[in-house]
Amino acid sequence: MAHDEWVDIGAAAEFSRQPVQQVMLGRVRVAVSYRDGRFGAISGVCNHVGGPLGQGRLDGDYVVCPWHYWKFHFQTGKGEPGFEEDAVPAYEVREENARVLLRPIPVSKRTRKLHAPHPLARPVVANSGAIRVLGISTTSMTQGQERYSTSDDLLKSALAHAASSLGCESQLVRLHDLKFRPCEGFYSKSARACTWPCSITQMDPEDQLDRVYEGLVHWADVILVATPIRWGAASSLYFKMVERMNCIQNQETIAGRSLLRNKVAGFIITGGQDNVQAVAGQMLGFFAEIGCQYPQYPYIAHSRGWSAEDMENNTRYVQDSKLLHEGAGALAGRCVEMAGILRAGSLKDEMREEPRARGGRKAQELDTHAQLQGRGADPAPGGE
Ligand code: FES
Numbered sequence: 001m002a003h004d005e006w007v008d009i010g011a012a013a014e015f016s017r018q019p020v021q022q023v024m025l026g027r028v029r030v031a032v033s034y035r036d037g038r039f040g041a042i043s044g045v046c047n048h049v050g051g052p053l054g055q056g057r058l059d060g061d062y063v064v065c066p067w068h069y070w071k072f073h074f075q076t077g078k079g080e081p082g083f084e085e086d087a088v089p090a091y092e093v094r095e096e097n098a099r100v101l102l103r104p105i106p107v108s109k110r111t112r113k114l115h116a117p118h119p120l121a122r123p124v125v126a127n128s129g130a131i132r133v134l135g136i137s138t139t140s141m142t143q144g145q146e147r148y149s150t151s152d153d154l155l156k157s158a159l160a161h162a163a164s165s166l167g168c169e170s171q172l173v174r175l176h177d178l179k180f181r182p183c184e185g186f187y188s189k190s191a192r193a194c195t196w197p198c199s200i201t202q203m204d205p206e207d208q209l210d211r212v213y214e215g216l217v218h219w220a221d222v223i224l225v226a227t228p229i230r231w232g233a234a235s236s237l238y239f240k241m242v243e244r245m246n247c248i249q250n251q252e253t254i255a256g257r258s259l260l261r262n263k264v265a266g267f268i269i270t271g272g273q274d275n276v277q278a279v280a281g282q283m284l285g286f287f288a289e290i291g292c293q294y295p296q297y298p299y300i301a302h303s304r305g306w307s308a309e310d311m312e313n314n315t316r317y318v319q320d321s322k323l324l325h326e327g328a329g330a331l332a333g334r335c336v337e338m339a340g341i342l343r344a345g346s347l348k349d350e351m352r353e354e355p356r357a358r359g360g361r362k363a364q365e366l367d368t369h370a371q372l373q374g375r376g377a378d379p380a381p382g383g384e
Contacts, residue, residue, distance in 0.1 A: 006094075006101040015039065015100050020063055020074075022054025025104050029054060030091060031063055032100070033074035040074035041091035041102050047072075047079075047112055049192060053088070067186065067193040068203060077108055085113040120197035120213050124259060127221055130169050131339050133162040133332060134220035136212065137174040138227045138238035150270040150302065150318040154328040155226035158268065161329030162222070166336050173215055175237040180209035183243035191254050191363070198247040209244050217248070221339040222264045223292065224332065225283065229271025229303065234279050242286055249290045253363045258291050262342040265292035266335040267299035268328060270318065272311055276301040289362065293342060295334035300327045 009015075009023050009032065016034045022044050023030045029044030031054035042063065044054040051067030058064070062071035062080055071080040072088050079086035089106035135158065139149045155172070162168040181204065187194035195202065201210050216223060227234040251257040265287040269279050280299050288294070302324055304314055318324055358364040 006103050008099050009102050010100055012039075012095045012098050012100050019058040020054060020056055022052060023102070025102075028104070030102065031056065031074075032093065032102070033058060033063055035061065035074060038075070039093045039095060039100060041093040042072055042074065042077040043088040043090075043106070043110065045088065046070055047086050047088055047110065049195060051190075051193065067189055068195075068199050079113065083113055085111055087111045118197045118202050120201065120210060120217065122218070124217055124261075126262065126343075127219075130167055131162075131221045131336050131343075132169045132171070132219055133159060133222040133224060133336065134215045135159045135170065135172045135224045135226065136215075136241070137172065137176075138225065138235045138241065140176050140235060140237050143176070148315050148319065149228065150315060151226040151228050151268055153318060154268045154270065154300070154302075154324060155224060157325040158224055158266075158328040158332040162332040162336060165329070166333060168222075168332075168336055171215060171219070173212055175212075175241055178208040178211060180207050180212075180240070180244065182240055183246060187246050187250060191250060194247050194250045194254075196247050196251045196255075196257075196259065198244060200244070209241070212241060212244075213248075216245075216263075217259050220263060221343070222266070222332070222335040223287070224266050224268065224335065225287075226268040226270075227279065227283070229269060229273065229275055229279055232273075232275040232278060234269075234282060238283075245286075245290060249362070252291070252361070260291040262339070263292050264295060264335045264338045264342065265298065266295065266331050268331065269299060269301040269303075271303045272308065272314055274303045274305050276303050293338060295338035297331075297334060300324075300331050 015021060015032060019035065020031055020033045023032050029052065031042050031044040033040040035058055044052055046053050046065040046067065048065065048068055048070050051065040053063050053065055053072065056064045056066045058074060059071060061073055063074050064071050075090065077088040077090035078084045087108065089110050090108045091106050092103040094101050135155045137152045137155055139151055141147055159170040159172055163170040181200050184200060186199045197213060200207050201213065227238045248259050251259055267280060267283045269276055284298065302318060
């Protein structure tokens with residue numbers, strides 16, 4: 001087939017039933033659209049990070065990328081008004097004898113508008129000054145009507161100890177002060193649709209989780225996370241934050257890039273009823289998976305157990321307990337000491353120095369799968 005020959009890609013009736021469809025020309029993806037009696041054909045690969053335009057939808061004359069909603073004119077491939085320079089290749093397409101014909105050589109080129117990178121996308125630079133301790137309080141409370149929180153109070157003691165006795169810089173982020181959207185499941189569309197910086201952060205300047213990302217990735221050496229126990233689990237705000245950190249973990253999986261290196265995490269867990277070990281287990285598991293290190297005894301906790309319902313006494317108990325506040329300071333001390341050890345020895349940069357063995361890590365396909373598939377397709381002579 002000569003490249004400039006028209007190719008019959010199917011029945012017009014079929015294409016006019018669906019506003020946007022993906023057509024494969026060999027290995028080339030094309031998004032074929034139909035609107036008000038007109039056909040259009042543009043590249044099926046989005047300019048942003050390669051989303052499948054042929055699986056998108058039509059918004060007026062524009063194909064909307066299903067990943068992060070960039071728009072391209074269904075016939076010219078140009079970006080939406082103001083972003084015309086962001087264009088994907090367009091193809092000639094026509095209807096003849098109730099068939100749709102497409103010429104496989106594009107009539108325009110892919111062009112990209114210059115987009116300033118998000119500030120979070122800058123390289124991560126190791127801190128060589130005073131150790132920095134970031135506290136993240138995950139308890140929920142009414143804006144302007146602050147109440148006493150046991151986890152928040154112990155976190156403040158830990159940060160105060162780090163700053164006043166250990167010579168650290170410290171910073172407290174309270175999730176309940178931030179307005180941020182829940183994770184919207186870009187990863188569920190495709191691993192590559194989950195981006196760093198987070199797709200929501202890049203799209204929505206009102207979203208304030210950038211402060212947590214900035215603190216975690218670019219600022220902190222030590223991360224102290226405090227949570228109340230709510231129905232046997234960490235707080236809902238903790239999980240809302242953790243779901244948005246998928247983008248940090250996912251960089252490991254899709255790009256072999258570790259955003260959190262030589263960072264130490266510790267946890268403060270308090271609750272009226274028990275379940276400390278399960279909450280700690282989840283937190284340890286998650287922060288390990290995003291690359292954090294732990295000191296010896298990486299969490300402190302307090303709980304009065306199933307039979308206690310006198311929460312007024314519980315809050316007073318924590319407020320007054322010298323031991324608990326000293327324990328919070330000691331946790332900060334262990335984390336800071338560990339951060340110092342890591343800084344002195346520094347973890348080997350496996351990403352640059354040698355290929356990393358990924359067996360057993362998340363989303364790593366095992367060699368046994370490949371072997372089994374290989375056997376099915378092409379059995380070895382004399383094999384089973
Ligand atoms: S908008 Fe298309 S890949 Fe992001």
